[in-house]
Amino acid sequence: MSPIGKAFPRKEGRKKVTGKALYVDDLSFPGMLHGVTVRSPSPRGRITKISFEGDIPWDEFTVVTAKDIPGANYVALILNDQPYLAADFVNHPEEPILLLAHRDKYLLEEARRNVRIEIEEQPAIFNLEDSLARKEIIWGEDNVFKKYLVDKGNVDEVWANADFIVEGEYETGAQEQLYIENNGAIAIANADKGVTVWGSMQCPYYVHKALVKLFDLPEEKIRIIQTETGGGFGGKEEYPSLIAGHAALLAWKSGKPVKMIYDRAEDMVATTKRHPSRTRHKTAVTKDGKLLAVEIDFVIDGGAYCTLSPVVLSRGTIHSAGPYVCPNVRIHSRAVATNVPPHGAFRGFGAPQSIFALERHMDKVARTVGLTPEEFRRRNFIHEGETTATSQVIRERVDMDQLLTRALQLSNYHEKRERFARENAESNGRFRKKRGVGFATFMHGAGFTGSGEVYLQSVVSAEATVEGVVRILAASTEIGQGTNTIFSQIASEALGLDVDLIEIVQPDTAHVPNSGPTVASRTSMVVGKLVESAVTGLKQTLIGSSLLPHEYGQSEFKRACAEYIARFGSLKTSSTYQPPPNVHWDDEKYQGDAYGAYAWAVYVAEVSFDELTYAAHVEDFVALQEVGRVLNPVLAAGQIEGGVAQAIGFTLFENVVWKDGRMANNQMTNYIIPTPVDIPPIRVYFEENPYAYGPGGAKGIGELPMDGAAPAILNALENATGVSFNEIPLLPETLMVKLL
Amino acid sequence: MNNRHTVEFKVNGEARSLEVFSMARLLDVLREQLQLTGTKEGCGEGECGACTVIIDGQIVNSCLVPMAQVNGCEITTIEGVAGGDQLHAVQQAFIDHGGAQCGICTPGMVLAAVDLLNRNPEPTEHDIRNGLAGNLCRCTGYMKIFESVVRAYKK
Ligand code: FES
Ligand code: FES
Numbered sequence: 090m091s092p093i094g095k096a097f098p099r100k101e102g103r104k105k106v107t108g109k110a111l112y113v114d115d116l117s118f119p120g121m122l123h124g125v126t127v128r129s130p131s132p133r134g135r136i137t138k139i140s141f142e143g144d145i146p147w148d149e150f151t152v153v154t155a156k157d158i159p160g161a162n163y164v165a166l167i168l169n170d171q172p173y174l175a176a177d178f179v180n181h182p183e184e185p186i187l188l189l190a191h192r193d194k195y196l197l198e199e200a201r202r203n204v205r206i207e208i209e210e211q212p213a214i215f216n217l218e219d220s221l222a223r224k225e226i227i228w229g230e231d232n233v234f235k236k237y238l239v240d241k242g243n244v245d246e247v248w249a250n251a252d253f254i255v256e257g258e259y260e261t262g263a264q265e266q267l268y269i270e271n272n273g274a275i276a277i278a279n280a281d282k283g284v285t286v287w288g289s290m291q292c293p294y295y296v297h298k299a300l301v302k303l304f305d306l307p308e309e310k311i312r313i314i315q316t317e318t319g320g321g322f323g324g325k326e327e328y329p330s331l332i333a334g335h336a337a338l339l340a341w342k343s344g345k346p347v348k349m350i351y352d353r354a355e356d357m358v359a360t361t362k363r364h365p366s367r368t369r370h371k372t373a374v375t376k377d378g379k380l381l382a383v384e385i386d387f388v389i390d391g392g393a394y395c396t397l398s399p400v401v402l403s404r405g406t407i408h409s410a411g412p413y414v415c416p417n418v419r420i421h422s423r424a425v426a427t428n429v430p431p432h433g434a435f436r437g438f439g440a441p442q443s444i445f446a447l448e449r450h451m452d453k454v455a456r457t458v459g460l461t462p463e464e465f466r467r468r469n470f471i472h473e474g475e476t477t478a479t480s481q482v483i484r485e486r487v488d489m490d491q492l493l494t495r496a497l498q499l500s501n502y503h504e505k506r507e508r509f510a511r512e513n514a515e516s517n518g519r520f521r522k523k524r525g526v527g528f529a530t531f532m533h534g535a536g537f538t539g540s541g542e543v544y545l546q547s548v549v550s551a552e553a554t555v556e557g558v559v560r561i562l563a564a565s566t567e568i569g570q571g572t573n574t575i576f577s578q579i580a581s582e583a584l585g586l587d588v589d590l591i592e593i594v595q596p597d598t599a600h601v602p603n604s605g606p607t608v609a610s611r612t613s614m615v616v617g618k619l620v621e622s623a624v625t626g627l628k629q630t631l632i633g634s635s636l637l638p639h640e641y642g643q644s645e646f647k648r649a650c651a652e653y654i655a656r657f658g659s660l661k662t663s664s665t666y667q668p669p670p671n672v673h674w675d676d677e678k679y680q681g682d683a684y685g686a687y688a689w690a691v692y693v694a695e696v697s698f699d700e701l702t703y704a705a706h707v708e709d710f711v712a713l714q715e716v717g718r719v720l721n722p723v724l725a726a727g728q729i730e731g732g733v734a735q736a737i738g739f740t741l742f743e744n745v746v747w748k749d750g751r752m753a754n755n756q757m758t759n760y761i762i763p764t765p766v767d768i769p770p771i772r773v774y775f776e777e778n779p780y781a782y783g784p785g786g787a788k789g790i791g792e793l794p795m796d797g798a799a800p801a802i803l804n805a806l807e808n809a810t811g812v813s814f815n816e817i818p819l820l821p822e823t824l825m826v827k828l829l
Numbered sequence: 830m831n832n833r834h835t836v837e838f839k840v841n842g843e844a845r846s847l848e849v850f851s852m853a854r855l856l857d858v859l860r861e862q863l864q865l866t867g868t869k870e871g872c873g874e875g876e877c878g879a880c881t882v883i884i885d886g887q888i889v890n891s892c893l894v895p896m897a898q899v900n901g902c903e904i905t906t907i908e909g910v911a912g913g914d915q916l917h918a919v920q921q922a923f924i925d926h927g928g929a930q931c932g933i934c935t936p937g938m939v940l941a942a943v944d945l946l947n948r949n950p951e952p953t954e955h956d957i958r959n960g961l962a963g964n965l966c967r968c969t970g971y972m973k974i975f976e977s978v979v980r981a982y983k984k
């Protein structure tokens with residue numbers, strides 16, 4: 090019986106429900122010190138003086154500054170502009186300047202408060218408008234980390250003759266990932282053995298690459314081990330390189346193991362968040378609702394250093410024109426610098442921002458043309474054989490029409506639309522709840538953009554033991570999304586063995602090859618495919634050596650493994666990424682096959698709006714998507730439900746309050762994420778359409794659910810109130826101001 | 830506040846007597862002195878419920894409990910919610926129905942669910958939502974947690 094499509098329980102589930110799973114803060118080593126970071130007191134300026142004050146036994150402390158760094162003082166990533174420790178200039182108000190370690194974590198906290206850093210302040214800028222206006226040049230020559238231009242056809246020739254031109258502007262705010270386990274790392278480091286770090290992370294090889302530079306050591310002297318990770322959502326994609334490096338610098342200088350765990354306040358104030366964005370749309374349409382030209386200006390706020398902004402911008406750019414065909418498309422996009430802590434990866438990676446703008450705008454265009462949101466989209470959906478904004482020809486079967494029909498049925502959309510209109514009208518003049526329904530139609534590309542996967546050259550290995558257990562070696566991390574279980578199912582299917590005979594090896598750069606980062610909804614689809622081919626290689630090796638017949642059972646497999654290992658010493662195979670055929674991408678022109686495959690979706694939200702309290706509440710949510718084959722229905726639905734809940738938070742609750750570049754509400758008490766009482770029933774449905782190049786037919790799924798909820802909810806709110814809202818988070822305060 | 834006191838209490842049925850600062854947090858003592866690391870810290874301010882334990886039949890956030898308050902108390906942590914290698918019905922249901930993803934909220938969530946079912950053996954959906962309202966999960970969107978609770982009592 091094929092294990093694909095079955096609800097296998099999570100492989101490490103037992104450890105997690107019994108409290109035995111070991112997260113980084115659960116580990117400790119003999120003689121271990123604790124480490125903390127001393128950060129900048131102001132957003133921008135020159136460091137003039139550091140003094141160690143108070144009644145603190147300073148000689149007991151390990152103190153690390155930029156001068157103690159053995160290698161290069163930057164976090165190696167894309168542009169290498171972010172220092173591990175600021176040496177003389179700070180660019181954001183939480184910039185690390187100095188590190189302290191001590192045995193006693195209470196004394197350490199007191200010591201941290203007694204380091205005084207003096208800054209000669211320079212003018213700073215805190216939002217993307219000021220950055221674009223170059224009120225101050227704070228990065229490079231023009232504050233721009235990266236820009237793209239996508240140009241298809243010629244929009245300029247269209248405007249003059251269009252029946253309608255519709256413009257709109259849309260904004261999204263920062264969002265904190267708020268994994269429940271804070272960032273943390275433990276390091277042991279010395280010149281002799283090199284550096285070993287245990288930590289909560291998504292991408293062990295990102296940390297590895299960064300520490301090789303930081304310590305100027307050969308690759309084999311740096312070892313990174315992922316401990317059980319309590320959520321990531323992108324927040325543990327690039328940030329762990331920083332905290333791991335800090336812990337390692339303290340360990341290097343003190344000669345002792347050093348544990349560095351952020352508390353919630355520090356994690357929220359200092360680590361990355363979702364990039365705030367502003368999008369402008371200008372759309373030309375015919376009177377019968379056909380898109381003629383689309384011009385999009387998409388800007389994201391990258392914070393003080395480049396980090397991953399170019400890639401976030403890239404995904405946001407490519408997704409900004411959505412699942413529609415249009416002959417003329419121009420997209421300009423920019424990631425700009427501000428003096429706030431760097432923004433970074435967060436589930437969706439730029440796409441939730443640009444899709445929010447697009448799907449709000451599509452409702453506006455529909456209204457202008459005089460069509461329903463549904464009919465207008467139907468007239469413009471992309472089909473197999475047609476091209477996206479980057480001129481990618483869609484070669485898979487895609488049926489957005491059918492998805493839309495089904496989602497509207499499942500949510501009872503038409504009936505509700507009619508009933509709510511009637512009821513809302515009846516309630517006019519009296520305070521009560523108004524209700525509305527709205528939807529969004531969208532797509533999300535899986536895997537790295539363009540040629541990204543080709544550059545990565547990911548590798549997965551499989552190794553058999555004499556007991557006939559197959560061990561999967563990959564750097565892809567389990568962060569709650571189900572990597573362990575999915576890989577086991579894929580290997581089990583390819584080998585015809587029980588899932589229990591598959592073992593997933595803990596990601597440890599000393600033992601596992603680089604299967605690439607655990608990001609971009611690539612783990613099941615791209616790395617899973619490598620798992621499939623690595624274990625297939627193993628099987629073929631056994632068959633090729635005549636130790637295993639073509640048809641075999643578990644005991645024959647075990648015997649063959651034992652025999653092979655007895656003869657040849659070991660049995661291990663590896664598989665390296667091969668792009669699917671006919672994938673071409675032009676990095677210069679930003680044209681071509683942006684992604685190997687897309688997931689397609691329609692999300693429908695029903696909201697109520699309380700005229701007395703100004704609270705908007707999501708009452709019902711239908712999430713319908715086509716993600717290729719569903720490998721494990723419970724895990725897949727869990728991904729969608731979790732993503733939708735985060736997206737509801739993004740839309741209606743999660744408000745980062747900024748004060749001079751610093752998050753002022755860096756506590757769970759006043760940065761509100763959805764609780765068990767805030768979430769509507771999230772009804773998840775899949776449409777299955779196997780993808781030829783995914784393992785078992787699967788496509789990526791993890792980020793998709795972050796994309797569609799925000800516009801669906803705001804479209805529903807407009808339906809309920811008759812007022813158009815184009816900024817999120819949309820809090821009761823804002824609703825009140827606009828509706829009073 | 831820097832005074833050390835002897836505090837006597839029971840954890841998972843075992844009597845303990847410890848020298849501690851009276852203002853030390855129960856959470857830290859469990860994790861660091863008793864190596865019961867199944868109890869997690871998510872916020873340290875009583876918001877997330879990751880540090881949930883049961884004291885004398887009541888769920889509490891152990892990050893808010895000073896040691897001075899646990900003298901003479903009986904504490905159950907995730908490690909003691911079922912005997913030995915056994916699983917509590919709630920734990921089994923969380924495994925079978927996707928109630929745990931990254932798992933960091935899970936020990937607290939399981940204890941909150943156990944406590945809810947002790948007080949209310951057949952909760953409605955509304956009861957479940959309210960019973961778990963003090964426990965935050967960022968991964969699941971709660972749907973599979975609610976389902977796990979229902980399956981645990983329907984078993
Ligand atoms: S750690 Fe105690 S409630 Fe969050
Ligand atoms: S399972 Fe990750 S926070 Fe709940």
